[in-house]
Amino acid sequence: MKGKAVFSKHESEMIIALIKEKLKSDTVKQKGIRAKIRKLGFYASDFGLRDGYTVDDFIRAVKLVEGGSPTTISKPILKNTSNKASRPRDLSDEAYIIDLCDEILGAKASRQHYFDFLTGDTGRKLPVDAFYERLNLVVEYCEKQHTEAVGFFDKRITASGISRGEQRKKYDERRRVLLPQNNIVLIEFDYSEFGHNRSKRLLRNIENDQIIIKSKLSQFI
Numbered sequence: 001m002k003g004k005a006v007f008s009k010h011e012s013e014m015i016i017a018l019i020k021e022k023l024k025s026d027t028v029k030q031k032g033i034r035a036k037i038r039k040l041g042f043y044a045s046d047f048g049l050r051d052g053y054t055v056d057d058f059i060r061a062v063k064l065v066e067g068g069s070p071t072t073i074s075k076p077i078l079k080n081t082s083n084k085a086s087r088p089r090d091l092s093d094e095a096y097i098i099d100l101c102d103e104i105l106g107a108k109a110s111r112q113h114y115f116d117f118l119t120g121d122t123g124r125k126l127p128v129d130a131f132y133e134r135l136n137l138v139v140e141y142c143e144k145q146h147t148e149a150v151g152f153f154d155k156r157i158t159a160s161g162i163s164r165g166e167q168r169k170k171y172d173e174r175r176r177v178l179l180p181q182n183n184i185v186l187i188e189f190d191y192s193e194f195g196h197n198r199s200k201r202l203l204r205n206i207e208n209d210q211i212i213i214k215s216k217l218s219q220f221i
């Protein structure tokens with residue numbers, strides 16, 4: 001291990017500020033910022049992270065020491081209000097966007113919701129990211145795998161005899177057709193609508209992201 005895995009609150013605040021600056025900078029400036037981060041003791045390679053790592057990646061990887069004992073770094077993202085979501089999903093861009101939708105709509109979505117009429121080729125129900133029953137609204141957040149190939153995994157053949165990538169596109173289209181047919185409004189958000197880094201992870205500028213979301217949800221506000 002080149003660096004360390006335990007940081008003081010002051011060190012973590014400095015590193016988080018540098019990571020935020022890195023994500024907004026060009027490749028030339030990023031090199032110098034990464035050097036400053038390493039000088040503080042954080043080497044992304046120690047944790048299997050690539051150069052496009054985010055603040056959340058840093059927080060998940062390390063420990064913060066305050067008052068002599070390990071504790072948790074406060075995450076600079078909205079708290080997920082869904083008790084159904086698993087820990088990894090809580091940290092996802094999808095959860096972040098749905099958190100903002102919950103706040104803007106003043107309602108809590110049913111996350112990973114299932115409808116009897118929405119099924120895959122094998123008859124298994126397909127989930128939607130968020131369903132607001134009172135509004136008859138479904139919100140879907142599309143990460144990069146919905147619009148571009150994701151290497152080896154998208155080539156794997158599924159039970160329905162097509163590749164995983166083809167299946168994803170097919171099921172996305174099925175949602176677009178069947179939800180309106182059942183009088184449910186579907187609104188989709190794509191990662192490309194928001195500020196994001198080279199890894200297509202959101203930068204999470206809450207103020208700017210809220211403006212984008214409010215614009216698309218205006219009929220429900």
